[in-house]
Amino acid sequence: MNYWLIKSEPFKYSWEQFKKDKKTFWDGVRNYAARNNLRDMKKGDLAFFYHSNEGVEIVGIAKVVKEHYQDPTTDETAWFAVDFAPYKDLKKPVSLEAIKKEPSLEKMDLVRLSRLSVGKVTQAEFDKICLMGETTI
DNA sequence: GCCAACGTTGGC
């Protein structure tokens, strides 16, 4: 089991919309580091859903329901899409500010590589954020 | 709206 973090601007695609849709596919990634993370996701893996620009906080947890396949928005075979379903709301959203204040989380991809749209999350980081979000899996 | 960080591109 691996853990991830996916970013979305709520303006484009929010957690609320995601819950309504019940399922979405993550496409349009055009960055090799993010692409590699998509490629490494396995069915059943969990990913934090992060709102960038507005909110700037982790609002929920999504689950990988379909592993990577050819990104339907391009003919280039280099790019992948992954399907997610909503898994759980965070009882309390965890803000970037709170994450930055927490020494055990300062090495997160989210903090170090702020521009990366799909980042890795370690087991320890995952547990810690669930705790901060008052959410149990 | 500004700016820092970083990835990508292209000239040499």
Added chain:
DNA sequence: GCCAACGTTGGC
């Protein structure tokens, strides 16, 4: 294969 220029992302 280096590196400057440029574009994009995202926090503030």
